[in-house]
Amino acid sequence: MGHIEIYDSHIHSEGRSQKELSEMSNSGIKTVNSCAFYPVRPRYPGTLIDLFRKLEEFETYRGEKAGLKVVPAFGIHPRCIPENWHEVIDFLEESQPKIFGEIGLETAEKAEVEVLKAQLSLAKKLDIPCIIHTPRGNKAEITQKTLKSLEELRFPEQLAVIDHVSLETVSEILNRGYHAGLTVEEGKLSERDVLEIIEKFGPERLMINSDTGFTSLDYLSTVRAVSFLLEKGVEMEEIKRIAFENAKEFFRV
Numbered sequence: 001m002g003h004i005e006i007y008d009s010h011i012h013s014e015g016r017s018q019k020e021l022s023e024m025s026n027s028g029i030k031t032v033n034s035c036a037f038y039p040v041r042p043r044y045p046g047t048l049i050d051l052f053r054k055l056e057e058f059e060t061y062r063g064e065k066a067g068l069k070v071v072p073a074f075g076i077h078p079r080c081i082p083e084n085w086h087e088v089i090d091f092l093e094e095s096q097p098k099i100f101g102e103i104g105l106e107t108a109e110k111a112e113v114e115v116l117k118a119q120l121s122l123a124k125k126l127d128i129p130c131i132i133h134t135p136r137g138n139k140a141e142i143t144q145k146t147l148k149s150l151e152e153l154r155f156p157e158q159l160a161v162i163d164h165v166s167l168e169t170v171s172e173i174l175n176r177g178y179h180a181g182l183t184v185e186e187g188k189l190s191e192r193d194v195l196e197i198i199e200k201f202g203p204e205r206l207m208i209n210s211d212t213g214f215t216s217l218d219y220l221s222t223v224r225a226v227s228f229l230l231e232k233g234v235e236m237e238e239i240k241r242i243a244f245e246n247a248k249e250f251f252r253v
């Protein structure tokens with residue numbers, strides 16, 4: 001399996017040990033996006049700002065030691081909105097990260113939509129690609145609201161990957177010109193679902209990820225998905241697109 005390099009487009013590297021990061025690298029995962037997420041709702045904007053600094057300085061360093069290129073993604077997750085969140089937006093503007101993420105809607109309450117739109121407006125202005133989360137619950141409905149926010153801002157399609165898509169939501173996302181993140185994990189997509197999606201839509205604008213982080217979620221699920229697709233006879237070129245190349249182009253890494 002060593003011949004297909006993998007770009008895991010959505011993880012939370014902080015939740016994985018140094019040993020696990022090395023294991024990822026040894027299994028073929030060579031690049032990861034480490035998305036900002038704080039496991040309890042932060043009280044202060046400074047909590048997120050320091051978290052971004054940690055991703056930028058410390059997680060990239062841990063990655064290097066493991067042979068893994070860690071690309072930090074900064075953003076206010078809908079479950080991590082602090083008081084005075086405008087200060088975080090100001091920091092995002094000053095620091096101009098390579099990627100915004102993960103951002104998005106969880107319940108689509110008013111504050112969440114406001115925070116999402118503030119980040120999208122900034123991303124549009126600064127030309128920064130965005131990793132946009134969709135929730136486990138009410139996925140179809142919240143995805144619609146997310147697409148509505150994007151369209152109200154005339155957000156450039158080529159800057160948005162809508163993540164954690166389901167068999168139900170993927171087709172509209174691709175039809176509207178966005179990228180789709182296929183999260184291979186229990187309760188999201190199985191390897192078989194990934195196969196079904198690639199057979200139906202082809203490999204363009206699709207990218208796989210594990211969303212591994214603070215829970216016991218399988219940090220090698222992308223490796224297993226790639227092996228499964230190979231086993232099922234999917235073309236090597238197609239697998240390379242969804243495992244690495246699409247993400248590399250989209251995130252300009």
Ligand SMILES: [Zn+2]
Binds near residue numbers: 011037211
């Ligand atoms: Zn995540």
